[in-house]
Amino acid sequence: MAGTKYAYVRTFELPDTLLPGTFMVFRLDGHSFHRFSDMHNFTKPNDARALQLMDHAARDIMEEYPDIVLGFGESDEFSFLLRKSTTLYNRRESKIVSTLTSLFTSSYVFHWPEYFPNNPLKYPPSFDGRIVLYPADNHVRDYFAWRQADTHINNLYNTVFWALVQQGKQTTAEAHATLRGTVSKEKHEILFSRFNINYNQLNEQFKKGSVLVREEIPEPQLGATPAIPAQEDNFISTPETSPTGNKKKKEKRKAKPKTHIVVLHCDIIQDGFWITRPGLLI
Ligand code: ATP
Ligand code: ATP
Ligand code: MG
Ligand code: MG
Ligand code: MG
Ligand code: MG
Numbered sequence: 409m410a411g412t413k414y415a416y417v418r419t420f421e422l423p424d425t426l427l428p429g430t431f432m433v434f435r436l437d438g439h440s441f442h443r444f445s446d447m448h449n450f451t452k453p454n455d456a457r458a459l460q461l462m463d464h465a466a467r468d469i470m471e472e473y474p475d476i477v478l479g480f481g482e483s484d485e486f487s488f489l490l491r492k493s494t495t496l497y498n499r500r501e502s503k504i505v506s507t508l509t510s511l512f513t514s515s516y517v518f519h520w521p522e523y524f525p526n527n528p529l530k531y532p533p534s535f536d537g538r539i540v541l542y543p544a545d546n547h548v549r550d551y552f553a554w555r556q557a558d559t560h561i562n563n564l565y566n567t568v569f570w571a572l573v574q575q576g577k578q579t580t581a582e583a584h585a586t587l588r589g590t591v592s593k594e595k596h597e598i599l600f601s602r603f604n605i606n607y608n609q610l611n612e613q614f615k616k617g618s619v620l621v622r623e624e625i626p627e628p629q630l631g632a633t634p635a636i637p638a639q640e641d642n643f644i645s646t647p648e649t650s651p652t653g654n655k656k657k658k659e660k661r662k663a664k665p666k667t668h669i670v671v672l673h674c675d676i677i678q679d680g681f682w683i684t685r686p687g688l689l690i
Contacts, residue, residue: 426504434538436536439533449527461519463620465486470620572586619672620671
């Protein structure tokens, strides 16, 4: 259709290529999930099923896009780090944002019944998405530290808030008033002295969020095919015989180690996580 008199409208579409050689962080966030979580009876402050469903959708994204090296999720949001050399969709911003957001959303809906078997969707949920570029390693580190610190701050607040409401029988307005101006130490004290809750013993997923990384599958396991989860990826799939029929040549080629995606609930603010995974910041 390129030759029609209408085709000139195409020239109004402006390029939106993202700067080369910079880290891309793609973040999505549930649209109006305050309402969505109410309408679908999420457990407060943390619905573990909902978090696991988010992790599942994130895993689907990482399986589809090998250039995503790291995912971090909390509440209704997920952030993904793409390697700075990625040429995904020629680095076209709207193509990347819209395709990834759409895949995450459809995966969330697709897998919903596995996590909420007795709780059918009342309406289709949606997510917003954005990409922020970061030129340097320390920006990427600080970005993920910012999100995990946010997880901690929100979780501490929400844990005390819902203890005051559910066990302390305060109204939501009263609970907000009780918490107004309190520092972290005071929140810990309210939890412990009034509700006998030791914050440090709560589920790590709630306190630290979900960290998705690729890990090498240890060699001995490679033979045991059924034990390798379906999410394996990032390997060079070489056909039994190469197109030229040259089997010898194929065997000499060293395949990348097989990896699978794992979900961790670990600290990503301190150096340890990054030092043991130098491949994240290349
Ligand atoms: P926006 O469209 O601006 O993002 P929002 O209502 O989604 O608005 P957020 O700041 O994204 O606001 O907060 C998401 C809200 O969703 C949380 O405050 C919480 O009420 C709810 N929520 C998300 N995930 C969970 C969960 N796993 N368990 C309980 N509640 C959750
Ligand atoms: P891209 O990701 O670049 O959009 P694409 O494979 O989706 O790649 P399009 O140019 O969008 O390419 O074309 C969509 C293709 O999907 C059509 O060429 C056709 O093969 C198929 N298709 C879409 N809708 C229908 C339909 N209703 N019936 C039959 N085929 C369809
Ligand atoms: Mg928001
Ligand atoms: Mg939201
Ligand atoms: Mg949010
Ligand atoms: Mg298409």
